[in-house]
Amino acid sequence: xxxxxxxxxxxxxLFNHIDINLYPLFIAIYEQKNISKAAQILxxxxxxxxxxxxxxxxxxxxxxxxxxxxxxxxxxxAEQIYQPIKSALFSIxxxxxxxxxxxxxxxxxxxxxxxxxxEPIIFPQLIRxxxxxxxxxxxxxxxxxxxxxxxxxxxxxxxxxxxxxxNYGDKVQYQSLVEDHFVVCTQQNKxxxxxxxxxxxxxVSSRRTGMLLEDIHLxxxxxxxxxxxxxxxxxxxxxxxxxxxxxxxxxxKQILQxxxxxxxxxxxxxxxxxxxxxxxxxxxxxLQDNSRNEFLRLEIIKIFT
Numbered sequence: 001x002x003x004x005x006x007x008x009x010x011x012x013x014l015f016n017h018i019d020i021n022l023y024p025l026f027i028a029i030y031e032q033k034n035i036s037k038a039a040q041i042l043x044x045x046x047x048x049x050x051x052x053x054x055x056x057x058x059x060x061x062x063x064x065x066x067x068x069x070x071x072x073x074x075x076x077x078a079e080q081i082y083q084p085i086k087s088a089l090f091s092i093x094x095x096x097x098x099x100x101x102x103x104x105x106x107x108x109x110x111x112x113x114x115x116x117x118x119e120p121i122i123f124p125q126l127i128r129x130x131x132x133x134x135x136x137x138x139x140x141x142x143x144x145x146x147x148x149x150x151x152x153x154x155x156x157x158x159x160x161x162x163x164x165x166x167n168y169g170d171k172v173q174y175q176s177l178v179e180d181h182f183v184v185c186t187q188q189n190k191x192x193x194x195x196x197x198x199x200x201x202x203x204v205s206s207r208r209t210g211m212l213l214e215d216i217h218l219x220x221x222x223x224x225x226x227x228x229x230x231x232x233x234x235x236x237x238x239x240x241x242x243x244x245x246x247x248x249x250x251x252x253k254q255i256l257q258x259x260x261x262x263x264x265x266x267x268x269x270x271x272x273x274x275x276x277x278x279x280x281x282x283x284x285x286x287l288q289d290n291s292r293n294e295f296l297r298l299e300i301i302k303i304f305t
Contacts, residue, residue, distance in 0.1 A: 191268035
């Protein structure tokens with residue numbers, strides 16, 4: 001490693017024996033700890049990735065990665081060379097970007113993972129915006145899987161996540177898009193805290209168990225309510241609400257604006273002051289300066305600002 005740090009003269013002839021394309025594969029395997037995911041990121045077959053890794057092993061005379069269950073873990077030598085290789089690739093990438101103007105017309109797809117209750121808020125505006133830009137893009141919406149957000153973004157299974165603000169770790173970047181707040185729907189002709197907490201409530205969550213977000217905030221204020229129905233969709237909740245005159249539904253106002261509401265249902269501000277809901281866009285930190293990702297991200301942010 002002294003050669004890496006201290007040699008100042010470049011041996012140009014040595015590059016006849018170096019395939020620089022092998023090094024992005026090294027970085028991808030190192031970060032994903034999985035050769036299949038690395039191949040997916042680089043848009044090559046797993047077989048091609050395996051052959052390329054073997055060539056790099058022979059060139060560097062080190063195994064670089066050893067299999068441990070389903071993971072590929074770096075050898076001590078791979079740990080040592082990871083940062084110098086990544087820095088060198090960043091430098092090459094930045095030099096290339098200085099002379100290359102990104103062409104948005106080359107974008108073929110936009111893949112976003114989003115909760116299905118949020119989808120109506122996002123996609124109509126998003127599609128209209130990109131059509132106004134005269135871009136021929138295929139839009140792909142998939143169900144949000146919060147357990148795999150980092151992996152899905154890193155492997156580029158999706159370009160972006162759109163979700164309520166939360167901590168997905170230091171590998172994921174966030175930008176707020178929409179601020180929202182809870183309102184209450186009911187057939188009752190007035191609203192106050194006493195009526196709210198004496199009523200039977202409908203709760204909505206895609207999770208089987210766990211406290212609802214509004215109940216987390218209410219519990220912090222030492223309030224609790226009785227939920228007689230927990231369902232997966234607000235559209236279901238609103239249909240049930242139309243059948244039960246005394247029931248109540250707490251729902252984000254932005255989502256409610258895209259729902260069909262029975263004529264007998266009234267909408268009230270929440271009787272308890274609850275924190276605002278921030279919904280935003282998430283992307284992987286390593287794609288922060290990627291031209292395609294940056295263009296799409298900034299255009300999406302424009303829609304909501």
